[in-house]
Amino acid sequence: MGFQGLDFYNLDDELHEDERLVRDNVRRFxxxxxxxxxxxxxEAGTFPKELISEFxxxxxxxxxxxxxxxxxxxxxxxxxxxxxxxRGDSGLRSFASVQGxxxxxxxxxxxxxxxxxxxxxxxARGEIIGCFGLTEPDYGSHANGMITxxxxxxxGYRINGVKRWITNGDLCQVAVVxxxxxxxxxxxxxxxxxxxxxxxxxxDKWSLRASVTSELFFEDCVVGEDALLPxxxxxxxxxxxxxxxxxxxxxxxxxxxxxxxxxxxNYAKDRKQFSRPIAGYQLVxxxxxxxxxxxxxxxxxxxxxxxxxxxxxxxxxxxxxxxxNNVHMALEAARAARDILGGNGITYAYSPxxxxxxxxxxxxxxxxxxxxxxxxxxDLTGLAAFE
Amino acid sequence: xxxxxxxKRVADPDNANKVxxxxxxxxxxxxxLEWKLNPFDEYAVEAALxxxxxxxxxxxxxxxxxxxxxxxxxxxxxxxxxxxxADRGIHVKADDAELDSTVVAKVLAALVAQEKPDLVLxxxxxxxxxxxxxxxxxxxxxxxxxxxxxMAIETADGGKTLTIGRxxxxxxxxxxxxxxxxxxxDLRIVAxxxxxxxxxxxxHKYGEGARYASLKGIMxxxxxxxxxxxxxxxxxxxxxxxxxxxxxxxxxxxGSVRFVESAQELVQRLxxxxxxx
Ligand SMILES: Cc1cc2nc3c(=O)[nH]c(=O)nc-3n(C[C@H](O)[C@H](O)[C@H](O)COP(=O)(O)OP(=O)(O)OC[C@H]3O[C@@H](n4cnc5c(N)ncnc54)[C@H](O)[C@@H]3O)c2cc1C
Numbered sequence: 001m002g003f004q005g006l007d008f009y010n011l012d013d014e015l016h017e018d019e020r021l022v023r024d025n026v027r028r029f030x031x032x033x034x035x036x037x038x039x040x041x042x043e044a045g046t047f048p049k050e051l052i053s054e055f056x057x058x059x060x061x062x063x064x065x066x067x068x069x070x071x072x073x074x075x076x077x078x079x080x081x082x083x084x085x086x087r088g089d090s091g092l093r094s095f096a097s098v099q100g101x102x103x104x105x106x107x108x109x110x111x112x113x114x115x116x117x118x119x120x121x122x123x124a125r126g127e128i129i130g131c132f133g134l135t136e137p138d139y140g141s142h143a144n145g146m147i148t149x150x151x152x153x154x155x156g157y158r159i160n161g162v163k164r165w166i167t168n169g170d171l172c173q174v175a176v177v178x179x180x181x182x183x184x185x186x187x188x189x190x191x192x193x194x195x196x197x198x199x200x201x202x203x204d205k206w207s208l209r210a211s212v213t214s215e216l217f218f219e220d221c222v223v224g225e226d227a228l229l230p231x232x233x234x235x236x237x238x239x240x241x242x243x244x245x246x247x248x249x250x251x252x253x254x255x256x257x258x259x260x261x262x263x264x265x266n267y268a269k270d271r272k273q274f275s276r277p278i279a280g281y282q283l284v285x286x287x288x289x290x291x292x293x294x295x296x297x298x299x300x301x302x303x304x305x306x307x308x309x310x311x312x313x314x315x316x317x318x319x320x321x322x323x324x325n326n327v328h329m330a331l332e333a334a335r336a337a338r339d340i341l342g343g344n345g346i347t348y349a350y351s352p353x354x355x356x357x358x359x360x361x362x363x364x365x366x367x368x369x370x371x372x373x374x375x376x377x378x379d380l381t382g383l384a385a386f387e
Numbered sequence: 388x389x390x391x392x393x394x395k396r397v398a399d400p401d402n403a404n405k406v407x408x409x410x411x412x413x414x415x416x417x418x419x420l421e422w423k424l425n426p427f428d429e430y431a432v433e434a435a436l437x438x439x440x441x442x443x444x445x446x447x448x449x450x451x452x453x454x455x456x457x458x459x460x461x462x463x464x465x466x467x468x469x470x471x472x473a474d475r476g477i478h479v480k481a482d483d484a485e486l487d488s489t490v491v492a493k494v495l496a497a498l499v500a501q502e503k504p505d506l507v508l509x510x511x512x513x514x515x516x517x518x519x520x521x522x523x524x525x526x527x528x529x530x531x532x533x534x535x536x537x538m539a540i541e542t543a544d545g546g547k548t549l550t551i552g553r554x555x556x557x558x559x560x561x562x563x564x565x566x567x568x569x570x571x572x573d574l575r576i577v578a579x580x581x582x583x584x585x586x587x588x589x590x591h592k593y594g595e596g597a598r599y600a601s602l603k604g605i606m607x608x609x610x611x612x613x614x615x616x617x618x619x620x621x622x623x624x625x626x627x628x629x630x631x632x633x634x635x636x637x638x639x640x641x642g643s644v645r646f647v648e649s650a651q652e653l654v655q656r657l658x659x660x661x662x663x664x
Binding site: 018029032059 | 401
């Protein structure tokens with residue numbers, strides 16, 4: 001029996017037909033193609049490259065972009081696709097988020113027509129993988145302090161600096177790199193193979209193990225004039241990409257939470273201790289009720305957020321509230337599910353432990369939980385607690 | 388080829404426990420059920436798409452028309468095959484209670500007269516009523532050749548003749564039919580090499596099972612036409628010939644699942660406890 005999901009408030013009634021079709025088809029894909037292999041990949045610390053072409057065939061890469069071979073889905077349909085993918089694994093959802101929201105989106109939004117033609121169709125087909133280099137070893141939350149630098153040279157730019165924690169770094173054929181040119185942040189498209197550009201995979205991690213995370217090195221790396229993204233200057237560039245990706249995350253983690261809830265519920269109904277199913281004990285019920293309630297609240301929040309986005313009315317602080325709330329919710333749900341599974345909860349045979357470890361990354365990347373607190377805090381009070 | 392594929396929505400078999408019988412036992416109530424495309428019909432859609440395409444290049448070789456009978460909600464059931472790649476849909480409005488295999492077959496026969504397909508490709512049965520009769524009745528009404536339980540379909544001449552493999556107890560029975568014809572399909576029709584149309588290169592690998600509707604396919608399906616007809620439009624005025632007298636739930640299962648350590652222990656317990664050996 002496949003994944004059922006949780007719909008305590010009949011939110012299905014609020015979805016359009018095409019949105020349900022997206023959800024159901026991606027759900028079946030995750031059941032059939034991801035669930036059987038993901039545990040092994042996680043354990044081995046490998047990304048299932050063989051799925052890239054299947055992601056592309058399904059239209060998951062750049063799904064919410066218009067034209068250039070992309071599906072042009074609405075925000076809610078796109079969110080539901082991310083939800084289903086992350087029920088499989090946060091690492092695989094991250095792959096799709098980075099490709100679509102962080103690599104394709106800036107080219108689509110800020111690239112020249114020539115850059116779009118050159119990269120986007122191949123990226124939608126999964127033949128060109130992209131990554132997004134913003135974070136540096138010494139500048140994480142404080143990304144605008146970055147020290148990666150671009151200088152004008154005859155015919156182009158010379159880039160120097162290091163980016164760290166870059167998803168898809170070792171898989172990529174093109175890196176979207178944010179660097180300061182005359183002290184202002186600009187985006188550059190750096191193809192793999194450009195002299196002076198190299199990557200190094202970070203292997204010693206216990207979270208997001210089925211996703212590739214890397215360091216990018218730029219040592220006197222010279223790129224042509226046509227590498228610069230002409231349409232944006234300053235932090236608005238990377239931040240607008242992050243808004244897209246954070247929106248997807250706020251849906252994605254609901255999938256991870258629902259996966260944990262379903263596993264815990266089924267386990268608790270089967271597992272007997274003191275000759276009764278543990279699901280019959282009040283303390284276990286309280287955990288399940290809290291999970292179901294928090295998932296339902298997150299669903300309502302996110303559906304509304306999606307409709308705002310579709311209407312072109314969404315504000316970044318609203319996305320921050322959803323990212324902050326939902327990731328925290330999912331992490332708590334994963335921990336509770338891990339607990340309900342007892343000793344089995346720490347094995348690879350059950351997904352909540354894996355989701356729990358993955359969600360520690362999701363809590364931190366794309367703006368940490370606390371940074372989103374500060375963003376919403378600033379929005380509410382008009383006073384910035386950070387730069 | 389022009390292929391007509393009738394599809395039915397059925398209560399999600401994964402949620403069979405939600406199926407309720409009305410208090411008077413007169414019918415199965417459909418409130419709160421989740422609906423799914425009948426799996427065998429989904430396989431028929433997949434087989435029709437494979438017959439009518441070059442699987443390697445994606446080039447289309449003919450038209451696939453989806454038809455479903457039922458209330459307005461069946462348009463959702465039609466939309467999934469359209470998203471998988473079928474060309475257009477026909478919705479024949481009807482109350483579920485008005486329908487049985489005979490009414491369905493008469494409606495399909497009337498549509499065949501209008502659409503003149505080369506092939507009606509259908510699931511061998513719907514997993515709700517499990518009647519396994521609509522295809523057979525339709526072939527009889529049309530006077531067309533019929534092949535049921537197809538697990539392989541092959542053509543080398545663009546569909547002028549079809550070679551059909553049917554799984555039977557002793558092996559595979561091979562039939563040759565000359566369209567127009569009615570073919571009903573079994574589970575194995577969606578194995579990777581079950582459908583060969585002489586155009587898709589043999590080296591092309593289909594997946595196991597029906598294809599997913601891609602996100603692009605879902606967007607494209609929003610724009611595909613679904614024509615709406617009524618039973619009266621199609622001249623089908625006779626009611627159902629099958630009437631249901633009573634529905635009841637199977638008795639609740641008693642006993643519990645026991646786990647045994649070995650085959651020996653199982654045999655021992657079947658002898659001594661269950662006393663069935
Ligand atoms: C697996 C993985 C994949 C990633 N993928 C990418 C990617 O593809 N591209 C990319 O550019 N980056 C990526 N990142 C980086 C990620 O976005 C950063 O890790 C994140 O922004 C936090 O930065 P940091 O790790 O330097 O932590 P820090 O910024 O040093 O934060 C440490 C702690 O300090 C807190 N803190 C910081 N500033 C303040 C403040 N002003 N007030 C209160 N508390 C504060 C934080 O909330 C946090 O709790 C990835 C990270 C991981 C782990």
